[in-house]
Structure formats: C-alpha cells, structure tokens
Amino acid sequence: MKRRALLTGAAALAAPAAAAQKYPMGTKQRLLRFPGAGGVELHGTLLLPLASELQRVPGVVLIGGSGPTDRDGNNSLLPLRIDLLKLIAELLARNGIASLRYDKRGVAASAKQSPAGLDAQERYYAWDNYVGDVMAAHAELLRHDEIKPYATALLGHSEGGLLALAAAAAMGKRAPYALVLAGTPGRPLIDIVRAQVSRTGPQYSAASERIMKAILDTGHVPADTPAELQLIFPPYAGPFFRGILTFDPAQTVATLDIACLLLHGGADAQVVPMDDIQPLIDALARRGKPGEAIVFPAVSHNLKPVTSAIDPGFVGPLAPAVADKLASWLRFVLGA
Template sequence: MRLLISAIALMASLSFCVSSKAAEQPVVDQDIALVTTTGKIAGSLQLPSSAGKLPVVLIIAGSGPTDRDGNSAPLKGKNNSLKMLAESMGQAGIASVRFDKRGIGASASAATSEADLRFETYVQDAAAWLKMLKADKRFSDVAILGHSEGSLIAMLAAQQEPVKALISLAGPAKNAADLLRQQLQGKLPPPLAAKNEEILAALQAGKTYTEVPAELKSLYRDSVQPYLVSWFRYTPEKEIGKLTCAILLVQGDKDVQVDVAQLSALKQARPDASTLLVHEMNHVLKIINGDMAQQMASYGDPALPLAPELALKLNGFLREKLK
C-alpha cells in the first residue's frame, strides 16, 4: 500500500493442486498496452503456446511506485514477485497481463498530476483492461488478481466488469485509514499521534486538512490528500460482499505489512471464499525464516524464489475455476 511504504520511512525517521511440470518452451513477456485519453498504459502479456483459447489473469500491483513486476522505486534492488507469479501461471498454461500503473515505469506518459489522481482512476484503468481482455479472441475466461492495495482495486473493477474469479493476494480487509492508525500506533510521540488522528478523521469525513506538521508531510502532503480521501471511501470487507465470482484469499504469516487478521476478516465477509495461508511467506511472496534484516533484504532480492506453495495452489485454483 502507498501509505505502508511511506509509513515505514516515517517510523525510521522518528526514532490449490496442479502438476509442477514446466512448459515445454519458456513463456516470455510480450508487449501489450491499454490506450487511454491521457496516454498508453504499458503492460506485459505472458501467453503460453496453445491450439485454442486460454484463460487469462489480470495482475494488479500494490500501492505507490510499484511496477508491473512488483518492484518499488524507493527500495533498493528488485524482488520481481509479480513477474515470478506471471511466469508460474504461464508454466501452468494460464495467460496473464500485468502492467505499470499510470505514472509508473513505462506508463509515465499516462500520468496525471498527483493532485488530480484519484483511487477511482486506478479502478477505471483496471476495468478497461478487463474489458479489453474479454474482447480478445485469444482468451476464454478472465480472472483478476490484486496484490496488497491492488486487491481493493480488483474488487471494485470486478464490480464494473464481472470476472470468473478474483484472487486477493495479501489484501487488507479494513479501511486504509484504520490500517494506518494500526501501523502508527505507539510509533509517534503523543502530540503528533493526536494530530495524526485529527488528519485521518478529516480525510475519512471527505475533507482535506491544511495544517499538517512537517513530520507528517510525507504521508499527508496537500497534493496527495484528495487521493487519500477517495481511497478512504472504500472498505474491502464491504466491497468483497458485492461480488458473485469465485474468490481465493491468500496471505502469508510472515507479512509485516498486512497481517493475518485481514485474511480472517475477508473470509468472515465472504464465507464461501477459498483461503490459503502460506507459512513463512512475506508481503513480497517470498519465504522468510529469519529476522527483520532478512525480511527487508527480500524486498530487493530477485534470486529469492516465489513461495512454492503459493504457485502450486494458486494455479490449481485457477485451473479449477477457469476454462
């Protein structure tokens, strides 16, 4: 989530089953783009060789400057988590599309100013991708997968463009403002904690806040507040109940950004959803069995493989639900 990365920096400054047989030939990225009124949104298509139509999954990255591969510009190195996920799908005979959000990477030209950006902008883009994939004669069933903040985007886009299945991967259940409260609890000195609550309350009420302390500017600068207001309107555990497609909820128990309680809350909101809790998997979908130093190093280590259980069971779910 956008705020999760920012908040980590702020705190520092403050004190299912299928065969594992690989495809006969490597599945490689092909360029694909979504044309919008403000420019092209660039993406990568993984298209396994097939004599007929293939199911396809739209993959939506998490918040902030996170690109199609799951890498974030402010962090050192690359983890390539979403690229690895797409490759695992390809080896299972499932096509996928992942993309740089507008303003990020090769989609920089499609950016609007930060002050003009709204959460709904990302939702509309995802819905447009779904519409395009549904019209593409190479594909059969269409599914959507959202990672972290992308989970909520996926839920809202699927309400506009229904899909066969939705996967929430490390997706929060609670409102983003409440998650930020939880994340910062006990991390700020009392006066700053009180001011933080004032700001969050105002934003949740749909109002911007003018007197933001310098220490909180990275989170609540004037240009980002309209985006936060639009984001805080939506609560995932409410939105997931509006969907009628098959759902898989996935979480790792070593995720320090989205805790396991979020999985439980989403499951409570959609009791019919399938769930997968991956032991020792963290937020970037890697297995971590060490300390916080190893946790942080994994965010920039492309040699660290995708959690094997995730790939196996996720592809199994997709093969079962998609035709």
C-alpha cells in the same frame, strides 16, 4: 496465533495439485499500450503460454500494490528487486494461463502523461481513476484473440486487491469469473493506517488522525502535514485517500458472485494476520459462494519465504506452497 484459515464445505473449491510444468513449450511476450481511465495511456506486458497459438487460454490481470509500483511489482522507493508480479506472470504462463500486468499511472513507462500542478495531480491520481484503470486493463485483456473471454480473473496484491475488489463490484455482470486477493487487508484502510502508525510511530498518531479527518472532510491533504507523514499522505493524494480510506473490502467481497481466493503470508508485517484480514475471511465464509482463504506460515507480505525474524521477505522466488496453490486454484477455476 492462528496462522492458517481454510474455508471448507460447499463454498470451498477442491483444486488438484499444480504440475510443476504443465506447458514446457515456453512463452511469448507482447508489450502493450492501452487507454486507462480518462484516456491516460498505460503501458503493460501480456505474457502468453505458447499453447495460446493452438487454442484460447484463460487470462488474469495482475494489479500492483501501493506506491510507485511498476508492472513487475517493483517499487522505486526500494533499492531491491521484488519482481512479485513478474514471478506470478511467469508461474501462470507455465500453467497455461496468460496474464496482463501494467505500470500504474504515473509510474515507469506509464509516467509520460503525469501532470504538473497540485490540482491536476489530485485529479490524475484519484481513487476512481485507479479503479477505472483496472477495468481498462481487463478490457484490454479481452481484446486479444488468444484469451477465453469467459475465463478471466483479477489478481491484486496488497492495495491492488482493494482496487480489484472495487473494479469487480463496479463491473457488475461484466466482472471476471474469479478474483485473487494476495496480502490484501480485510478492514478499511483508515483502520490499517491507524494500526501501522501506532506500531511504527505512535508519536504521529494524533497528527495522522487529524490528516485523515481533513481528507475525508475536504478531499485534500492538509498543507501542514508533517514531513514524516508525507510518505503516507503525499500532497496530491487527497482524492485517492478520500476514496480508499473508508472502502470496506469485507463488505464488498460479500456482494460479489464470483469465485475468490485469499492468499496471505503468516509473517506479513504490513497487513498483519489475523487482525487485519479476519473480516475478509469471515465475509468469504458467510457468502455461500466459491471461496477459499489460506494463511501460509513463514511467508512475507510479498509472498516470499521468510528465513528469520528480521528477514523482510522482499527478494527471491515465490514461496513454493503459495505458487502451487495459486496455480492449481486458477487452473481449476478457469479451466486451464
């Protein structure tokens, strides 16, 4: 199976290797509260390299994946600390790049305004609100004087990559200069869900199809959704899934006139290479704009090293090759 895909030619950016510690002076952290879509208060962390006290630096918004994922990239449904977004933030700061990461609406410190009642929850957790939160986080990043307003990026992990794509498209001429998609599917989520259910619980395939059709038709999760599928389709998530199920990431990236880097683990068991990501790689290659796509062998969905066939790659540091590529590419593109 092909494990590494690289776009070459005029569309590729030849970034130099990252220095292990270009800015050894350290970092400073700022805890933030800012309004998300609909005025919902979001809580986050701005991590700055100390070089920002002397000059403006590039900035990146970090967007977490699916489920109750906090600003550090940890999911409350898992007992392990993944810390993916925190690790990325620290990596960027060591390389002279600031980052803003935030608790998703309804999660951790951003959970204070979570509504009661199904109707209110459906409105609160709608797909458009999550996209709006990414745009609000980027606006908050630009509000800080240490950030170069012309050298920003969005970095989304997994489902967060879909939100980054949708936000960049919605921002139009106000879109950031660059986009990083990490472990992000290249097919519509409806196809990803079909494949995942078929692999892990084929006995639920028919029920899953019925539920997705009902969501697309009505915007609501059916009341008779089996308990086994409610982890995938929570009762309040109808408007969210109605927006994301048919969102086409490959078609969207083809319309964006910004630099784009795709990072993917060759041992990803959730968004499987190459079937799930090939459309995104093909779209990057066709568009004739700066773009690069790399699939790293023995790396997990969370961009961690995988040591065996049963190692999920949840804990530990970023895979060194991933860290080096991410830092060097962003330094080159954003001018850090």
